[in-house]
Amino acid sequence: MKFQLNEKQLGYLMVAPALILVLLVTLWPVAQSFYNSLFDYRLNDPSRSERFLSSNVDLERYANEYFYLSRDLELLESQAPDGETADAAASIRTEIEGYHDSLITENGLEDQYAEVEEMLASFTAISDSELKYADIDNDLADDYKNYLDEAQAELTALADSTDSEEFATTAGNISGTLGTVDTTLIESNFIGFSNYQRYLTDGRMWQSMWNTLLFTIVSVGAELVLGLMIALLINRAFIGRGIVRASVLIPWAIPTAVAAMMWGFLYDGQTGIVAHYFEQFGLIDDASVLLSTGAGGMFSVIFADVWKTTPYMALLLLAGLQTIPGSLYEAAEVDGAGKWQQFWQITLPLLKSAILVALLFRTLDAFRVFDLIYVLTGGGPANSTESISIYAYITLFSQSNFGAGSVLSVIVFVSVAIISVLFIKFIGSDLFAGRSGR
Amino acid sequence: MNKRAGIGFYIFLVVFVFFVMFPFIWVFLTSIKPPGEIFNNFNWFTADPSLASYENAINNRPLLRYMWNSFVVSTLTTLIAIGFASIAAYALTRLPIKFKGLILGIILAASMFPQIAIISPIFNFITAVGLRNSYMGLVIPYITVSLPLAIWILSTFFQKIPWELEESAKLDGATPFQTFRKIIFPLAAPGVFTTGILVFIAAWNEYLFALTINTEDVWRTVPVGISLYQSQFTIPWGDISAATVLVTIPIVILVLIFQRRIVAGLTSGSVKE
Incomplete structure (x- = not known):
């Protein structure tokens, strides 16, 4: 019998790959970001470059150090100038060997340790983090680390009290090795929500949040008003539609980074023509104001954004306007309604869903703003144009602090989710009406 | 709404298009100035156009x-x-x-x-x-x-x-x-x-x-x-404007050819038919 899928099963089969891909590249990373944000996780610090829920040992470095340690401890015993020091050295050796044995056996690391030693012997670097790191008991790690400190102090005391130079040198070497061994025993860097606490009370976070909100509200507001005006004006038959449409599309189509570079040139205090004209017309005191003061920087960023996205807004609204039947206006005219009344009674209510959808897309876009500000002002001067995305980026990649940076990422994500929910409440199911069909 | 377009309307259109296109116009005019001329003045047109900035833009990066x-x-x-x-x-x-x-x-x-x-x-x-x-x-x-x-x-x-x-x-x-x-x-x-x-x-x-x-x-x-393109010490505006022109050209061509389609695509997601 031939195997045949019915339409429904086929439908699920066809949606599945895309849906799985979308979930894989969005939900999974967001979950990861959230998980990372619970750790003191820094790429540039070897003891924090992984996320450890429990204590850990860096076996590669530990095995390497332990090799020298056990050799030196035996040497130390043989170099002891008198019976008392020999006993002391022997007791340190026994203690450390005891801890070493429990570290390996109590955590069941015999095989892993042997494998690591073998690789070290053949000078192979270990890149597999499964092999390199091993979970160990928290209490044991604590005790071991405490004893390492103790032994260090004891060795220093022994070295000071003896006359034998070779004994003192060996004791010094061991003391140094013990310090290194200490760093290979890594305590858990799980810190729960304390990074959230830190960043929710962080002045720079709130400053960048405020900058982002100011940027979003002012630029989207200006784009809506200007876009609506332009859409109303060009919603008629005229010659040269193509030219207008193309000129409106080009700012939208070029990369934001390229637009930001262009505006950086136009705003420049020495060679920038926009700065020059603004100064000539008395809008600003000095041409350098635009990029060197906080208020100037914020204005510059918003102005460039309005330039780049108003045309897009106008296009969306124009498409909305064109779906309003002309007969409505004719009827209103017959009833004696003025232009202003027509706008408030017909245009605006019928345009409402187009406006809300355009606002939703633009607001979320503006809230995530990164490249425009990053290229144009770099968040400066003095962080006065730094958006929350830029702050997160700097924490993540300039400071290599993935834990704290993830906290900021999660804050951006939650804010975007809140904004979307608010908008969807207003828009309702209109958004899907045209698409999901029968 | 089928209002007829008057002369005032066309003046508005020209001003509007000019403002939208102004950054491109200025960047293009800058890119054909000899590099030395960029820093001294705000003249719109240069007396002797040169392609030096374009050469630099391609060679320096x-x-x-x-x-x-x-x-x-x-x-x-x-x-x-x-x-x-x-x-x-x-x-x-x-x-x-x-x-x-x-x-x-x-x-x-x-x-x-x-x-x-x-x-x-x-x-x-x-x-x-x-x-x-x-x-x-x-x-x-x-x-x-x-x-x-x-x-x-x-x-x-x-x-x-x-x-x-x-x-x-x-x-x-x-x-x-x-x-x-x-x-x-x-x-x-x-x-x-x-x-x-x-x-x-x-x-x-x-x-x-x-x-x-x-x-x-x-x-x-x-x-x-x-x-x-901006280095720590100098900002080579000539190179930058030439590079900007070069990378914008493909997009301008794309937009000019497909503008109707692009508008249809952009607006399809937002308007109920």
Whole structure:
């Protein structure tokens, strides 16, 4: 019998790959970001470059150090100038060997340790983090680390009290090795929500949040008003539609980074023509104001954004306007309604869903703003144009602090989710009406 | 509203177009000035135009390589996104499956994801699989942007194709897959093409992933490459304006040829028919 899928099963089969891909590249990373944000996780610090829920040992470095340690401890015993020091050295050796044995056996690391030693012997670097790191008991790690400190102090005391130079040198070497061994025993860097606490009370976070909100509200507001005006004006038959449409599309189509570079040139205090004209017309005191003061920087960023996205807004609204039947206006005219009344009674209510959808897309876009500000002002001067995305980026990649940076990422994500929910409440199911069909 | 356009209207239009295009005009005029002239004055036109800035822009940094990288990455992204999206969008608009609203909701939500919220795990992933500084290293994260966008726009276009054709195909004994390939796809081709252009432009313009993942100069894309023309000590405005002109030309051509389609694609997602 031939195997045949019915339409429904086929439908699920066809949606599945895309849906799985979308979930894989969005939900999974967001979950990861959230998980990372619970750790003191820094790429540039070897003891924090992984996320450890429990204590850990860096076996590669530990095995390497332990090799020298056990050799030196035996040497130390043989170099002891008198019976008392020999006993002391022997007791340190026994203690450390005891801890070493429990570290390996109590955590069941015999095989892993042997494998690591073998690789070290053949000078192979270990890149597999499964092999390199091993979970160990928290209490044991604590005790071991405490004893390492103790032994260090004891060795220093022994070295000071003896006359034998070779004994003192060996004791010094061991003391140094013990310090290194200490760093290979890594305590858990799980810190729960304390990074959230830190960043929710962080002045720079709130400053960048405020900058982002100011940027979003002012630029989207200006784009809506200007876009609506332009859409109303060009919603008629005229010659040269193509030219207008193309000129409106080009700012939208070029990369934001390229637009930001262009505006950086136009705003420049020495060679920038926009700065020059603004100064000539008395809008600003000095041409350098635009990029060197906080208020100037914020204005510059918003102005460039309005330039780049108003045309897009106008296009969306124009498409909305064109779906309003002309007969409505004719009827209103017959009833004696003025232009202003027509706008408030017909245009605006019928345009409402187009406006809300355009606002939703633009607001979320503006809230995530990164490249425009990053290229144009770099968040400066003095962080006065730094958006929350830029702050997160700097924490993540300039400071290599993935834990704290993830906290900021999660804050951006939650804010975007809140904004979307608010908008969807207003828009309702209109958004899907045209698409999901029968 | 069929108001007739008067002379005042055309004056407004000219002023409007001039303001929108002004940055391009000025940057173009700057790019053909001899480099020495840029810093001294605000003259609009130069007496002796020169291509020196263009030579510098191409020689000082691998601009053509950036453009090639952008082209390859955007093309691959577009092909992958359209491939997956057209199949999914067809099922979402045409086949009797449940949870359509929910699935579309998830896809729309995914298209609004802030990139900064997903960049660090993606960065870790790309590093772990050894794809830093490669084309695939960018194509994979670009799926986050392009696939939801493509599904969203394509499902609008598919929705507009009349059902009758499909029903008659079904009566003639075509399987759903045959219907898709022989009836829907040819009819939907213009919509698919439009979606392709929009996805291509979105991928071409992406900045954050490109900045983070491809850090070697030979693998950089146009937006990142352009932003690195400014050095710490001097800002070579001549080079920058010439480079800007060079990377804007392909987009201007694309827009001029496909403007109707682009507008149709942009507005399809936001307006009920």
